[in-house]
Amino acid sequence: MFEIAQLSEKISKADYKAQLPELRYQLLQAQNRLRQARVPMLIIIEGLDNASRGEMVNLLNEWLDARGLNVIAFGEKTDEELQRPRFWRYWRELPPAGTIGIMAGSWYTGNLIGRVMGEVDRHAFDHHLRRISNLERMLALDGTLILKIWLHTSEKAQAKRFKALSKEHLRWGVSRLDKKLHKRYDKALLAAERAIRLTDTALAPWHIINNDAPRARNLRIARLILSAIESRTEMQDNTPSLPVVEIPPTRQRSVLETVDLSQSLERDEYKRRLSALQARLTDLSWEAYHRKISTVCVFEGWDAAGKGGAIRRLLHAIDARISRVIQIAAPTDEEKAHHYLWRFWRHLPRAGRTIIYDRSWYGRVLVERVEGFARPDEWRRAYFEINDFEEQLVEDGIVLAKFWLHIDPDEQLRRFKAREETPYKRYKITDEDWRNREKWPEYELAVNEMVERTSTEFAPWHLIPANDKPFARVKVVETVVKALEKALS
Numbered sequence: 001m002f003e004i005a006q007l008s009e010k011i012s013k014a015d016y017k018a019q020l021p022e023l024r025y026q027l028l029q030a031q032n033r034l035r036q037a038r039v040p041m042l043i044i045i046e047g048l049d050n051a052s053r054g055e056m057v058n059l060l061n062e063w064l065d066a067r068g069l070n071v072i073a074f075g076e077k078t079d080e081e082l083q084r085p086r087f088w089r090y091w092r093e094l095p096p097a098g099t100i101g102i103m104a105g106s107w108y109t110g111n112l113i114g115r116v117m118g119e120v121d122r123h124a125f126d127h128h129l130r131r132i133s134n135l136e137r138m139l140a141l142d143g144t145l146i147l148k149i150w151l152h153t154s155e156k157a158q159a160k161r162f163k164a165l166s167k168e169h170l171r172w173g174v175s176r177l178d179k180k181l182h183k184r185y186d187k188a189l190l191a192a193e194r195a196i197r198l199t200d201t202a203l204a205p206w207h208i209i210n211n212d213a214p215r216a217r218n219l220r221i222a223r224l225i226l227s228a229i230e231s232r233t234e235m236q237d238n239t240p241s242l243p244v245v246e247i248p249p250t251r252q253r254s255v256l257e258t259v260d261l262s263q264s265l266e267r268d269e270y271k272r273r274l275s276a277l278q279a280r281l282t283d284l285s286w287e288a289y290h291r292k293i294s295t296v297c298v299f300e301g302w303d304a305a306g307k308g309g310a311i312r313r314l315l316h317a318i319d320a321r322i323s324r325v326i327q328i329a330a331p332t333d334e335e336k337a338h339h340y341l342w343r344f345w346r347h348l349p350r351a352g353r354t355i356i357y358d359r360s361w362y363g364r365v366l367v368e369r370v371e372g373f374a375r376p377d378e379w380r381r382a383y384f385e386i387n388d389f390e391e392q393l394v395e396d397g398i399v400l401a402k403f404w405l406h407i408d409p410d411e412q413l414r415r416f417k418a419r420e421e422t423p424y425k426r427y428k429i430t431d432e433d434w435r436n437r438e439k440w441p442e443y444e445l446a447v448n449e450m451v452e453r454t455s456t457e458f459a460p461w462h463l464i465p466a467n468d469k470p471f472a473r474v475k476v477v478e479t480v481v482k483a484l485e486k487a488l489s
Contacts, residue, residue: 047151096337264468301405
C-alpha cells in the first residue's frame with residue numbers, strides 16, 4: 001500500500017505559493033461551517049518520521065482558526081494516566097462539537113513503537129488495534145468526523161532528512177527513538193501496514209500521503225480536510241448511521257420476573273450481618289487501595305427502589321478519602337458536546353480508589369430510549385459500546401459491580417405515598433417520578449433487554465430484590481465484599 005503514496009507529484013515553490021492563499025481561505029471557511037453544524041472533527045497524523053508529523057501539525061495550527069482548534073500532544077504517560085485504563089487519556093481530550101482536534105501522536109503511536117521495538121507481541125498489538133477500531137467506529141457513528149493521515153517517508157528520504165537535522169540548532173528534531181526506529185525501518189513498515197489494514201474502515205479510512213515531497217504533501221492534506229468537511233456538512237443530519245432492523249418483541253418470562261421479591265431479613269439479623277460485612281469491607285477497601293486496585297460500583301433501579309440507602313451503607317464502610325459518589329443527572333452543555341460515554345470516562349478513579357455511580361451510562365438504553373432522547377440507532381448500538389467500555393475497565397484490573405435494585409409496582413406506590421406524607425422525604429418525590437411510573441411496561445422491557453445484552457462474563461448484573469430494604473442493603477454490601485475478596489485473593 002505504501003508504494004501508492006510514492007506516486008504523488010512534486011510541486012514547485014512558485015506553484016505552491018500561488019495555490020496556498022486560496023486554500024488557507026477555504027480552510028477557514030470550512031472550519032466555520034463545521035462550527036455552525038456543531039460537528040466535532042478529529043485529525044490523526046501518524047507516520048515513522050516524527051519531525052514531519054510535528055511540522056504538519058504546526059502548519060495546520062497556523063492555517064486554521066486557533067479559537068476552534070486544539071492540538072493534542074501525547075508523550076510519556078503521567079502518573080495520573082498510569083493509574084487509569086489505557087484509553088482514559090484519549091477520551092478526556094476528544095474535541096467537543098464544532099471544534100477540531102489534531103492528534104500529534106495518538107492511540108496508534110505507542111502500540112506501533114512497542115511492536116517495532118519488540119516490546120508488544122502480535123496478539124497484544126492486534127488486540128489494541130481492535131480496541132482502536134471500536135473506538136473510532138463509535139465516535140464516527142456519534143457524529144465525529146475522523147480524518148486519519150499516514151505520512152509515508154521512504155527510507156532514503158528519512159536518512160537524508162536526519163542528516164539535514166543533525167545541525168546543532170536542529171538536533172532536537174531527531175530523537176534517539178527516531179534513530180532506533182529508522183534502524184528497524186523494514187520492521188516498522190510491516191507494523192504500520194498491519195495497523196492500517198486492521199483499522200482502515202468506511203467510517204474512519206486511512207489516507208496515505210507521500211512525505212518525500214513536502215509541498216505536495218501540504219496541499220494534498222489541505223484539500224483532504226476541505227473535502228472531508230464539505231462532505232460532512234452537506235449531509236442532511238451531519239451524522240452517519242447504520243440501518244436499524246426492528247425486531248418485534250416476543251412475550252416470554254422476563255429476567256425481572258425471576259427475581260424473588262419475597263426475600264427479607266429480620267431487624268436483628270440485618271444489624272448483625274451488616275455490621276460484620278461493613279467491617280470486612282473497610283479492611284478490603286484499604287487493602288485494595290494499597291494494592292492499587294480500583295472499584296467501580298454502578299447503581300440502577302426503579303425510582304424509590306432504595307439506591308441511596310444501599311449506597312450510604314457502602315460509604316459507611318469505605319473511607320471518604322478513597323471513595324466518591326458520582327450522581328448522574330441530565331447532561332450539561334459540555335457533556336452534550338461529546339459522546340455520551342465521555343463524562344463517565346473522565347470520572348474513572350485513580351488506582352486504589354472507589355467510585356460509585358448513582359445512575360450511569362445505562363441511561364442511554366433506559367431513560368433516553370424510553371423518553372425518546374436517543375434515536376433507535378443510537379441506543380441500539382450502545383449495548384456494544386457499553387460492553388466494550390466495561391471490558392476495558394475489567395482488563396485494567398478494576399473491580400466492577402453493577403446493581404439493579406428491583407421492586408414491584410405496589411411497593412413503589414407505597415413508597416411514593418410515604419414520601420409525600422413525610423416532610424423530610426418530600427424532596428425525594430417529583431412529578432417526573434410519577435410520569436416514569438406510568439411508563440412502567442416500557443421501562444420493564446428496556447431493563448430486560450439491557451440485562452440480557454450487557455450481563456457479561458466480565459461484568460454481570462446483580463439483580464437485587466429490594467422490596468425489603470434491609471435485605472437489599474445487606475445483599476449489595478455482601479456482593480461488593482465478595483468481588484473484592486476475589487480480586488485480592
